Amino acid sequence: MATRTRNTERLSRERIVEAAVELLDTTGEDGLTFRALSAHLRTGPGAIYWHVANKGELLDAATDAVLTRGMTGEAATGTPQEVIRAIALVLFDAIDEHPWVGAQLSDGPWRSVTLQICERIGQQIQRLGVPGAEQFMAASAVMLYILGAARQNAANARMNPPGADRAAILATQAAAWEGLDPEGFPFLRHVAGQMREHDDREQFVAGLDLILVGITGLA
C-alpha cells in the first residue's frame, strides 16, 4: 500500500470555493493563491481552471457563499425598523467575521445575494408607508450605508493585528486624538474620550437608526 499523496476525492466547484473561503479566512486576502489553493486540494494549479474561469470569479463565488450562508436563516419579523436592523446586523457580522468580503463587495453590487438584500429592505420601506417616488431612494440609502459602514469596519479591524487587545487599541487611539492641536481639532479633542467606550457594532446600528428616522419622516 503506497503512501497516498494523490487526490482521491473528486474536485468540484463547491469544494474549491469552500477551500477558498477557508484559505481567505485563515491567511487573508493575500493568502489566496492558485498554488496554495491547489496544494491544499492536493492537485495542480491548472486543475482549478477546469471548474473556475479565473481568480475574480473565485472571489465572487467565495463572497457569494459567505453572504448566502448568512442570509438564509429564517427571515426576521417585527416592525420594519426591526427587520432592517436584523438584516443589517447579519451583514455586519458576516463581514466582520470574513473581512475580505468587504473589499470584494464593491465590484459586483447588483447581483444575486445583493439583489435579495435590496428586495428585502425595499419591502420594509414599503411597509413604512414611504411614497412610491421616494422608495428607491430610501432603499438605496439604507443599502449604501449598510455595505459601506460594514466594509469600513472590516477594514479597520484588518489594520490591527488579529486578536489584539481591543481596549488597548481604543486607548491608544483616544490618546492620539487627545494629543491633537486644540486650535485645529477642537471637535476630535472633545470627543476623544468617547473612543474608550466605543463599540463599532452599536455605533453601526445607531447610524442606521438615524437614516430610519429620516425615512420614517417621508411617510
Place this chain on the structure above:
Amino acid sequence: MATRTRNTERLSRERIVEAAVELLDTTGEDGLTFRALSAHLRTGPGAIYWHVANKGELLDAATDAVLTRGMTGEAATGTPQEVIRAIALVLFDAIDEHPWVGAQLSDGPWRSVTLQICERIGQQIQRLGVPGAEQFMAASAVMLYILGAARQNAANARMNPPGADRAAILATQAAAWEGLDPEGFPFLRHVAGQMREHDDREQFVAGLDLILVGITGLA
C-alpha cells in the same frame, strides 16, 4: 548632440506621486506598475524605492494628494447641513473622478486628510446642537455614509466601459429588474422604472439628507 534618453530632471517624491496619480487615472489600478511608472519617469524601477518605501505607501500618497487637492478649496459656509453637503459632494466628485481612490480609502481611515474631514463634519454636528454624548456617533454615521456611498458609486462606475452611454446602461438595468419574478421581487419590479431617471449624485445627497434629518432630531 546625442539623443536624450536619460533622465535630466531630478526625481522627487512629488514627481513620483504626481506621475502615479496620472497613471492611475489613465490606465486604472492595474496600470500602476513600478515598471510602467519608472518608464514614464525615464528611470529604472529601483530608483523609485529611494523615495517611496513600497507600493502601499505610493498608493496612500496618491490618495492623499487627490483628496487634499479636493479639500483645500475655501471652506463652505451656510447652515451646518449645507456645509456637510458641500464636504460630501467634494469627496463624491473626487472619488468619481479618480475611482481608484475609493478602493484605497478603506485601508487608512483615520489619517491625515480623513482626520480633517472628520473634524470639519464634527464641528457642524456641534453647531446643530447635538448633545455631547451623541456627537461622536453622529459624526461617525455621516463619515461612514459619505465614504461608503461614494466608494460604492465609484465601483459601479468602474464596472461599465469608460465613456459608455449612461442612459443605455440605466435602461438595461431597468429592463433586467422588470424581468424579475414578480412573486420573489415585488419591490424591485415596482421601482424598476425609476432606474431610468436615476441620478447617482442626487441620490447620494438625498440619502445624506435622511441622516441629517435623524441628526437634527437629536438636538
Place this chain on the structure above:
DNA sequence: ACCTGAACACCGTTCAAGT
C-alpha cells in the same frame, strides 16, 4: 546621496500531455 538595471521570488494563467 542618488540612480541603474539585472536578478530573485513570486503570481495568474495557459496548454500540451496524460488518464
Place this chain on the structure above:
DNA sequence: ACCTGAACACCGTTCAAGT
C-alpha cells in the same frame, strides 16, 4: 471529461554596482 505540472509573461522588491 477531467487532471497534471512545466512554462510563460508578468509583478513587487532587492541590491551590488555605478555616479
